[in-house]
Amino acid sequence: xxxxxxxxxxxxxxxxxxxxxxxxxxxxxxxxxxxxxxxxxxxxxxxxxxxxxxxxxxxxxxxxxxxxxxxxxxxxxxxxxxxxxxxxxxxxxxxxxxxxxxxxxxxxxxxxxxxxxxxxxxxxxxxx
Numbered sequence: 001x002x003x004x005x006x007x008x009x010x011x012x013x014x015x016x017x018x019x020x021x022x023x024x025x026x027x028x029x030x031x032x033x034x035x036x037x038x039x040x041x042x043x044x045x046x047x048x049x050x051x052x053x054x055x056x057x058x059x060x061x062x063x064x065x066x067x068x069x070x071x072x073x074x075x076x077x078x079x080x081x082x083x084x085x086x087x088x089x090x091x092x093x094x095x096x097x098x099x100x101x102x103x104x105x106x107x108x109x110x111x112x113x114x115x116x117x118x119x120x121x122x123x124x125x126x127x128x
Contacts, residue, residue: 009110009114011107011110012064012067012071012074012075012078012107012108012110012111012114013064013065013067013068013107014064014107015064015103015104015106015107015110016060016061016063016064016065016067016078016104016107016108016111017061017064017065018100018103019060019064019082019100019101019102019103019104019107020057020058020059020060020061020064020100020104021057021061022096022097022099022100022103023053023054023056023057023060023085023097023100023101023104024054024057024058025096026053026057026089026094026096026097026100027049027050027053027054027056027057027097028050029092029094029096029097030049030050030053030088030089030092030094030097031046031047031049031050031053033049033092033093033094034046034048034049034050034092049088049091049092052084052088053085053088053089053097056081056084056085056088057085057100059077059081060078060081060082060085060104063077063078063081064078064104064107067107067111067114071111071112071114072111072112074111075108075109075110075111075112075113075114076108076112078104078107078108078111079105079108079109079112081104082101082104082105082108085097085100085101085104086098086101086105089101
């Protein structure tokens, strides 16, 4: 009798894409909030928050697509991007951005746990 090996689930993929897509409009909001603070000065605060949060959101979408191929690496990088995103969105007090980062945090944690589950199943198959 052959043991059935479970594959990786779709939850990290879906959560990462949803969080990244929610982060894109939140990036625009962060840019607008930074522009209100930066009013009249040319300190570059607007561009920093707008481009920083947009790049993080796009990176999270790309990393979510890699969760099926390499769940451990993609999960670690998703958690790193999420930490950076939380800092940028929290400074501008952007609730939509923080919600998006919580969603990607859950996706990153699930992606990291997928690798351990996959390793356990493959060890069980080898032992039989």
